Amino acid sequence: MQIRDYVLRRMMVLPILIIGTSIIVFTLTRVGGSPIGIYLSHEMTPEEVAEIEERYGLDDPLPVQYLTWAGGMLTGDWGWSGVAAAPVRQVFPDKLGATMELSVAAAIVAVSLGIGLGTYGGARRDRLPDHFARVFSISGAAMPIFWFGILLLIVFGVGLGWAPIGRSDADLFASIAHPTGLYTVDSILAGNWRAFVDAIWHLVLPAIALGFGTTAIITRMMRSSLVETMSEEYVDAARAKGLPEKLVLRRHARRNALIPTVTVIGLSFGFLLQGTVVVEIIFRWPGLGRWMADAVLRGDQATIMAYVMFTSVLFLLVNLAVDVMYAYLDRRVVLGA
Amino acid sequence: MTATLEGSGVAGAELRGDFAISVQNLAKHFPIREGALQKVAGHVRAVDGVSFDIRRGETVGLVGESGCGKTTLGRCVSGLTDPTSGGVYFDLTTAERDRLGEIFDVPENGRNAEMVVELEEIDRLHRIDRIKKQEWLRYRRNCQVVFQDAFASLNPRHLVREIVGRPLKVHKEASGDQLTERVVELLERVGLGRQHLFRYPHQFSGGQRQRISIARALALDPELMVLDEPTSALDVSVQAQILNLLNELQQELGLTYLFITHDLSVVRHMADRVVVMYLGKVAESGATSDIFEDARHPYSHALLRASPDVDDDPAAALMTLEGSVPDPARPPQGCRFHTRCPVATARCGWEVDDVVRWLEDEPGMFDALSDVTRVDAFTADLVFADESAAAKLEAALRSGKMPEAARQALVEVRRDGARTHIAFTPVSEVKLTRRGPGHEAACVLDLTLDRV
Amino acid sequence: MAVETASRVSVAPLAGGLRTRLGRFGEISREVLANPTTLVGVILIVAMIAMAAFAPLLIEPNTPDPYQMPRDWGALNEPPGTPGHILGTTQQGGDVLYGVIWGARISLRLSIIVVSVTVLIGLVVGSLAGFLGGKLDEFLMRLVDVFLSIPELIFALAIAAVLGPSFGNIILALAAVFWVKYARIIRGQVISIKQNEYVDAARVIGDSGLRIYMKDVLPNSITPVVVQATLDMGNVVLIGATLSFIGLAEAGLAEWGVLVSQGQAGISAGRWWASTFPGLMVFLWALAFNLVGDGLRDILDPRTEAKR
């Protein structure tokens, strides 16, 4: 099969998955009782409730309600967020910027550190760096993010006295334009050095808390995949050619070991996304995750639905990209598929 | 052989008829899926119309290189895979078999209603994938398989007692202590013993595992055994043990073997008759001595001359074949071997694909080829990106760059700018023809090949 | 005929099948214990399960509901080392040690229920898809893909949110999310095991499909499920605690995530203990099962297992 066909095939499945997800999300919210529960009060008479339900189309048959909702999602009408007291669409970009800044920072750290550490450990199998990589990866996978974040706060905030909470100094950023919504980038664009340092300063701890688990996952995969690749015959063949060990590792072992790791990086992006909910609560980061947590606690269904849909579509797209990359890296996969 | 083993068969469980089995016109095609929608784009013709019989008590050797379809054929015979067309028949009388052969000689659309009814009747009674359940069970018991990789064919989580005793259990022939005793008998029969009953496969050496496999196959007292490369994973010294054991069992129990292998020295040692396969077809079949001393198909000849034998003169060079085995999804026309045949003639099925293959090996030419418009397999227009490439092809087709035989088969070469029209003499598929008593070969020539 | 002697390759003959079976189990457990990191995991697991099992003996259960934190209104925010409250107390006067011990009991219940239910569902769905194949497989796997397209914590969060805040609903939510992985693992395994020659060998002797599935396919497919289930015994508690940290369990529950969440408020005031100890328990719990799961993965690896 051609790579093009493979990619096409994957893209064709995508809408099916998105529709499937949306049906699940929709069903969920309808199982949990009336979606307008948050806006009702005990004083309302049944007639008043019925009137409201009629206004929002809640007396329609479920398939019609689903289509109405799905149509809204597609056209940009994502409903009213009770938590934010504003339309979901209006609040979304701001929060998204905050979350993206956090996750991208964490992802960059996790991918580079994970691959580096995994390679370092895997290439020195059963020696000290390897044991370190193993212990690190297992403890990282077992680490509750909420506890790790709090530990960071206790150590750096209570213990050392520097605990930047929240996203940044509001005054600093009030005067800066926000073309990207990412404070670090915005401050660079504005040439405001002080704002940049402040943005980084606030970003460090949450990004570490968020990226730790993902780093561990990538480290583990990279290590085991490299160990496996190192025992392949073509690695011996490369040595038999007289290549220096560095080159054997870099060109022959690491390159092939990266192939399965790429998939895991895609999957661990989900881990990163779900981590934002907890990290944003702990560090009072004004992103999508905290918004979602609030919405969950207060039954703000429009926000929940929008958030879950958005996250899963993003997750699917990232994994599609990863699959395509995988296909390019390892042509045999495509041929065998 | 002990009385218990011999008497184990349920009454009437043995095979009847004059042949152990008869393979008639058997084909197995596997679909190739392509494109974003995974549509079936073609078929790998793993086995493509193969017929031969196995008489009772004889060993038929099935030889060929990897990808020739011998394993697929073996799976069809053992009932593990259903054929795409044709089939495996048992319980046939000679008369029935001859009639079957006659019917299959007529192409499917040319058969009259009477033939169709007759075929249907025979199929219903004798074809292993069409018969009634009761009959099928009888065949199942009587046709057992020994696989190539003994380790993979033994469940790693089962003890030897469970493995060897399982057929008896499935057919409710023994249980409890009686089962254990029967298993011990079987183990002793293959040179193992009671001490091996409660061990796992991984605790044995390769040769011992193959013995366990054979013991399991013997449990139901079968008549036919399909041996799929039973010794190719073993070292010579152990291979000799297993081959001796198989011969001994055959003599004592009157077993019939279908021996599938790529190793010619093994097949010469084991087989009464040999079937040589190439690209899903039978190239030649006949008595072992006929094949080894008087091969009539250039492929069998090449195969023999390519495999080193200890008894041969080591100074004589091995015979080598040009090119590689063509894609079984697009088998060559005429004789499938003509693309590599050292004695190919103009009648062997030269076609457009041969030119395309030739272009692939010619620097720069294949990249210049932009389109091939086929009229049929023998006639096509080849369109090139530039005129010089087309001219080069035209020149090549008329010069010694192409095989002489191919040039003779070429009826037309016409160049029109960057477009070259070529046409070869159409040739139909080469059929097996008689070369001696029980000796057939599918070759347009009648050669005595030792003089090739 | 030459006979291969019982060679030195094989181990000494054992008396019966049962003992050989035990021998195999024993061999695996010996290897588990031979690996220091896995051993640490086993010790941790044994200790924590013992703590959960003997919780009523270790610390007097709160009445009427032992799973609720007791309140000692006379000792709010006491630091660790306080007599009667070795690990200190929370803002509401809850004894942190009580939460740590009874939280183990809650976690054990959570992980056993969720893992056993999800393994069972996954086994059925995965087997049906893998063994029968065809359209059913296609449908079930698309369903699995849909479930996998939402990150698991977010999915569980959404489900739990809809069902309303309670620990029982957390269990439900986790069960609804976790089965998918098993279905996928089992299906992949079944499909690959089905290709093995010993399955063909069983067909050749005339065994039925169901028996082949039960005797040949399933037992050989189960190893990665065992590994994943071990890892999930930890993961379930990790995610369950995260959900209750976010606030989806009943307030006042003696559960680790709830305690960390409550303790969070006092951190800026220097009251580190109320969050630290319960969080450490979550970490240790997950770590223990991860260590053992990781060890099992290596030990049960078919490539190394074949050599044994």
Next chain:
Amino acid sequence: MTLAQASDPARDTASISAVASVVDLRVHFESKAGRVHAVDGVDFDIRDGETLGLVGETGCGKSVTARSFLRLVPMPPGIQAGGSVLFRPHHRCSNCAGEGCLECDGSGRLPIECPDCGGTGCPSCGDTGMQTIDLSTLPEKELRRIRGNRIAMIFQDPAKALNPALTVRDQIAEVFYQHRTEEVLERAGTAGGADLLLHRHVNQRSRWPERALLSLPPLRGRRNRVEEVVDEMVAAALAETQIPNPTKVMDRYPHELSGGMKQRVMIAQALACNPDLLIADEPTTALDVTVQARIIELIKDLQGRHQSAVLYISHDLSLVRRVCDRVAVMYAGRIVEIGVTEEIFANPLHPYTRGLLAAIPGRGHGRGQLVAIKGTVPELIDPPPSCRFVERCSFAVDVCASLDPEIEFGSGNHGVACFIHNPPEGAAEVPSFSRRTS
């Protein structure tokens, strides 16, 4: 003449012109069950330009021996428990510039003089006067200059030994970059090492920033020239293995080629630097017979032209008989018999060699009358001092189980390690082919 009279002490006499010598090599492996003596005291020479066959069954240690030449045995779990592999590199014959003349016996290459004694013979070269390198102790960096350059290897399964993610060109080019750096630069017209960046690039030491620089206009032209030169070299190497249309095959990935084609790529890669010694580890086992025949004829042909010595490892005796000048038979980590091919086949001395030959199904055997060797290969965990073959030998007597036979050489440098031919002094009972004991 009895063997004892003609026997030569310890070694085979013709070691003078050996390109490599294995001296009492012992490679063990640490396992849970104990120490596996995979290779346990192996001695042999590979003479200039000859093809030496190393035959034996699975697990006899032939592959480990082969891999020891290039130190490719993973350590741990492997342990070099003793002995060494000596290598005597050659250089191009100055008299004929590699064309082949009387001086160099037509091989086009001559051994390098020992730098310590200038060819007169000294302890460091074992009195051969030739530069002798101990591959077992050579520093990694110098070993790398020999790997793929002076000693090259062909692996059993080309599908596994070729990197699936690199094109054929990239894999062969590596060899030229590594060992022919100067030649590449010279032919590209950028010799002299003035261009450090390019030099580093050709030497495969450049990192991505340097490569980025090289792909920019000022340097790009010269880099492209280098690549063109390497392309030509790769194409030439491929063409030598009779690959049709090498420039097309170069751009393929291994999985796009047939098995025979892949093995030719391996061979092209191995012979790229015209090595003094080629190690072929079961090069045709993974291939079909007709393909195997082509590969064998190809190896023979190339060996004739390059005059490299070949160590040919195989389990197939009939193949070895066709390919090799001499044969060494290995069993359970030892060489049990060594000699000229025809000698071994016409007059096998060791019971194991005899057994192996008798076990091959050939014209001489009636159906069911193969002579099998009983039992299986012993496990090599801490073996006792006895003949390794004692358990499976039909002629073994008490002394075989208590003493370890050494290899001794008879007429025509035919060596065998068996008490039938070299009875130990003072033994109560001596084994003999005329008396079967089991």
